[in-house]
Amino acid sequence: MRCPRCGQENAAGSQFCRHCGRKLPKSAVKPAKKGRGAAKKTAEPNAKAPRQFRxxxxxxxxxxxxxxxxxxxxxxxxxxxxxxMPPVGNLVSLTTAGQDSVVYDRFGKPVATLHLSTxxxxxxxxxxxxxxxxxxxxxxxxxxxxxxxxxxxxxxxxxxxxxxxxxxxxxxxxxxxxxxxxxxxxxxxxxxxxxxxxxxxxxxxxxxxxxxxxxxxxxxxxxxxxxxxxxxxxxxxxxxxxxxxxxxxxxxxxxxxxxxxxxxxxxxxxxxxxxxxxxxxxxxxxxxxxxxxxxxxxxAPLHLSPQKITTAGQATPFPYPWYIQHVIHVLEKKGFTQQEIYNGGLKIYTKLDPTVYNIAQNAVDHWMNYNFGSNPDYQAATMVENPKTGAVWAVIGGRTYSTAFGQDLATSKQALRSSGSSIKPLMEYTEAIMQGYTQLSVINDVPTVKVNGQWWPRNDDGIYRGYIDLRDALAISDNDASVHLLEQIGLQNGYNFATQKFGISTLPAVDAQSAGIAIGGFAQGGVNVQEMTRAYATFPNGGTRMKQIWVSKVVDANGSVVYSQKPQGTTIFSPQVAYIMDKMMERVLYPGELPGIGPGAYPTGVQLGIGRPAAGKTGTNNGERDAWFMGYEPQMVVGVWEGNKMGEYRQPSTPNGLAYGDVAAGPIWKQIMEQVNQAEHIPVEHFKRPSGVTYVSNVSITSGKLASALTPKNEIEGAWFINGTQPTTTGHTHVRLKVLASNPKVLWQPGCGPAISQVFLIPPPNWKAPEPKPWSYTQWPPTQKCTPGSSPSGNSSSSSSHSSHSSSSSPPSRSTSSPPSSQSPSSPPPGTTLPSSPPSSSDSPSGGPSPGNGGPGNGGPGGPNG
Structure with missing residues (x-):
């Protein structure tokens, strides 16, 4: 129709002129229909009224x-x-008018109004x-x-x-x-x-x-x-x-x-x-x-020149923007149109908890400002989920909300990052427990290959601890032990469990040279906060992974429920496995030094306890480019990522030290957990212990079996076991030998003078020269024998290399896939004479990790343990 003011043509049925904005005459009608495929002319003001829908x-x-x-x-x-059928009105008027949609929180209170006018x-x-x-x-x-x-x-x-x-x-x-x-x-x-x-x-x-x-x-x-x-x-x-x-x-x-x-x-x-x-x-x-x-x-060049599209009159288009923007994405995926979402008069009921959202945003802002000031290159993201239902209470995609897609660093598939060691419970530890390992199964923490002149895998503190049980290895985030564990359970098995069971869909494919994935060394791809939070929520929910719920119900303008989602879960492992993993990750928050595994053996979350039962795992990438803390209690799980926004350079130190997972991401997690518990009056709960588990109090942490009479007291621990996996036999990783009374570093032989008996630790069966010796090598038996008739000090004695156990009693090799009870070394009965050569391993890997898979200098988390 023609505008009486400017004379320009407008689409039939328009209420206002799209050229000058003047209101158009109401008498205008739709154009008359011509033949098939022919273009139709705009109707004149005095034309015949449009036909009704036939x-x-x-x-x-x-x-x-x-x-x-x-x-x-x-x-x-x-x-x-x-x-x-929806009522058919003037289609052109629908493009400029509509009824605002309203978003409700998990308590049924309106929190935002959506409208499409900019x-x-x-x-x-x-x-x-x-x-x-x-x-x-x-x-x-x-x-x-x-x-x-x-x-x-x-x-x-x-x-x-x-x-x-x-x-x-x-x-x-x-x-x-x-x-x-x-x-x-x-x-x-x-x-x-x-x-x-x-x-x-x-x-x-x-x-x-x-x-x-x-x-x-x-x-x-x-x-x-x-x-x-x-x-x-x-x-x-x-x-x-x-x-x-x-x-x-x-x-x-x-x-x-x-x-x-x-x-x-x-x-x-x-x-x-x-x-x-x-x-x-x-x-x-x-x-x-x-x-x-x-x-x-x-x-041909595209000449891209991105321009920021903003909403008039507001810095953000609605409150709680990180959450509501993702709700809009969820509805789009469910088939709702933009017109309907914004102007369809919908009532959108979500699982948003405004109190939790504000606590999470404040925690991100506080700790990022404390650690890195206002520099926007350093960002953090977090998500809070109810593990029992899958309801997402809050999501924070960064320090400052941005409407540009891809800026939500919590949910965007374009914001994938290295997980660091936070992948360990998903990649190897849960699968190991599924295969019959226990939390006190022993693995040998000794490196096996050199990459670029450095021993790999490398632990952050430079200490190799020899014998270490899985619970302590996870608590201190021992990289070397994790790589060996993944090799034992099968690299492909661990990868399949993380991707197919836990639902981490963005990891790259693996091959025989991808051992670095055990510690988060991905050649490409990575993880985001959303997938990691959903995966970790499986543990406090007894092994059932819930489908996340953002929108519980949508009601249209006519009062009809047009979409709803109820809690829906898939059991991926048993409650018994879940409980063992809960107990193992509780150890990460143990408030002190762990006994029996060497100096400086503090859990990575030693300062992150929240005064009630909780569990978690840290993660740090090379150069502290990415820091993680994934943690939970029975009623709530919180995932936190912090890092350099683009991942192109290492992060500086914080006032509390290097930007490891426990330093840069952990405090955000702790503040959210403590404040939400207080604000929401969440009662203290212990992790639910299922039937089918047994507690054993006297287990040797160097053998994984029942402690022997020679096991030092600081190496005896108690733990929960899935029925049928608890140790029933005694382990022998210590041996009693006679040494010269005048020189305990020399083995005694008849005719060498006075002797005394001492207890020694049998060397790890996988260690061989020139590999770095573990911290416990000072407890190994002497390799020098005295010569009968020599001086009492043994200075004239002959020297030869001695091993600490006989070849007939050596344990299965590190690469064996035997049940975990056979992973623990046994020794000859006390007093048995040792053979004359040091232990050696013939099962070391044939090659090191490929570039980008976690080796030193290759982008993997070969640095920080956390």
Whole structure:
């Protein structure tokens, strides 16, 4: 219709002129329909009133479509679709008006109002480059200029695929149908909604010209980066008007409607270019460009010039922005349109806890300012989840909220980071317990290979501890022990458990040289806070991994529940395994030095106790680029990542020391846990002990078996065991030998004078020269024998190399896959004479870790233990 003020044409049914803003006459009507495929002219003010929607024709066409699809019960589905059909109003007015949606917290209180009134500038179709129009049509609906609003061939093809896979209807939407979905429907991919989509598409095609439909679509479609409509998107990505878009630029934008976040050229350039190539190939296929031009346009520069798209009048569009923005992403994935989410009058019930959210944001801000000042290069992210239900109470994606996709460092798949040692419970320790290991099974902490001139794996404190049980190894985050453990349980087994059971979906594939993944050394890929928090929530929930719940229910403007989610979990290991892991990770927070394993053996979370039962694990990457603390109590799990935003350089020290997991991420975790417990009045609970576990009080931490009469008291510990795995035999890692009374460093022989008896530790069976000796080597038996008749001091005695146990009594090699009870070395009975050669191992790895897999200097966490 023509505006009486400026004389410009507007789409039929418009209430206001898109050129000057004047209110248009109400007498204007829709254009008269012409022949099939022909463009329709805008109706004159005195034209005949528009025809009403012809339900009989729509029903007939819908039933015919269902017959073609061959879906049983088509008539019933059609009637159901018509019964629940949304009211059809003036489609153009729907693009500028609507009812705000309201977001509710987990207590049912409204916390935010959503509205779609910014980030969009309408432009008439004549001001959109033909390049953009052609690219969109070729990609989304190549028969657009000929079809009647739906494409029968595409529907038939999609139906055939669905019947083969027994699933709901796939794709097959025309541009007209997509516009109908934007304005009216949330596509849950059901047959009923597909029928409604077809019917609404038919009405659109009957009432509006192709140019008007394309006009409305281009001004309505969400194109990522906060941009709605082609004008805003052109500005956001290229700082251009839509009339100036080149073919390469148009091909990028035309590829966005399918997955705006995934193909965003600013945050995911490689995928955006791959999608651009697909669009260019479609344009060549349907004659918009020549096949020979595809490569030329693909190689042409895009001239990306990102512009910030902001919401007018507010620094953030709504309160609790990190959480609510993710709720919007969740609803988009469920098929809700942008128009419906913001302007559909929805009541969106979430699991947001405002108190927890504010505590988490304050903890991030406080500790980041304390450790790194206001420098935005250093960021942190956190998530709080109820492990029993999977309800996410809070998520903080960074220090300052940003609307740009990819800035949510807690949930974004574009913000993957090295896990450091926080991957250990997921990659090797739980799988080991599943295989029958116990928390006091012993592993030998000695390095085996050299990488770039350094022994690998390397422990942060430079100490190798020889015999060490799994519980203590995890508590001090011993890197060497973790690599050996992963080799024993099977590298592929550990990888499969982390990815398939715990759901860490972003780890790269592994091969025989990928041992560094045991300590978080990933050649590529990585983890984010969301996946790690969800995985760790499995432990306090007795081995059942819950599907996270962000949105519990959505009610539409008519009061109908259109979406709901109940707690849903998958048991991935037994409550007994979960309880053993709980007890092992409680050890990480033990408030003191661990006995019997050498000097400086403090748990990595020694200063992070919260005054009630809790468990957790630290993680640190090389150069302190990434710091983690993943921790929990029975009612709550909190995951924290902190690090250099882009990961390109090491972080500086904090006032409390190097930015390890316990220093940079741990205090954030501790503050959240303590303050939420207090604010929410969460009662103190112990981890629930299931049936089928047994406590044994006298276990040797150097053998993993019952302590012998020679076991030193500081090496005897008690622990819980899954029934059937508790030790029942005595271990012998110590031996009593006679040495010269005048020189205890010399073994006594008859004729050498007075002797005394001393207890010695048998050397770890995997140690061999020139490997670094573990701290306990001073407890090894002497290798020098006295010579009968020599001086009492033994100075004239002969010297030869002696081992500490006979070859017939040596334990299985480190690479054995035997049950863990056989991993602990045994020794000859006390007093048995030792053989004459030191222990040696023939089962050392054939090669070191590949670059990027955790070796020194290769990007893996070969430095900090935490």
């Amino acid at each position: 339900w009989g024709r729509a029903v007939g066409l819908a039933i015919a479509a269902m017959a073609v699809l061959g879906i049983a019960g088509a008539g019933y589905e059609t009637l159901k679709a018509l019964h629940s 980030n969009r500038i309408d432009v008439p179709l004549k001001d959109v480059s033909p390049n953009m129009q052609n690219a969109l049509v070729a990609t989304e609906d190549h028969n657009f200029w000929k079809n009647d609003g739906f494409d029968l061939r595409s529907i038939f093809r999609a139906a055939y695929v669905d019947l083969l896979h027994r699933g709901s209807l796939q794709g097959a939407s025309t541009i007209t149908e997509q516009l109908a979905k934007m304005l009216y429907l949330h596509d849950n991919r059901s047959i009923t909604y597909k029928i409604q989509e077809i019917i609404l598409g038919l009405e659109l095609a009957r009432s509006y010209s192709k140019q008007q439909i394309l006009d409305m679509y281009l001004n309505q479609v969400y194109l990522g980066d906060g941009a709605y409509g082609i004008a805003t998107a052109s500005k956001a990505y290229f700082n251009e008007s839509p009339s100036q878009l080149t073919i390469p630029q148009a091909a990028v934008l035309a590829g966005l409607p399918q997955a705006p976040s995934l193909y965003d050229p600013i945050t995911n350039y490689k995928l955006a270019k791959a999608r651009q190539l697909e669009v260019l190939q479609e344009m060549a296929k349907y004659g918009y460009i020549k096949p020979s031009q595809v490569k030329t346009y693909y190689d």
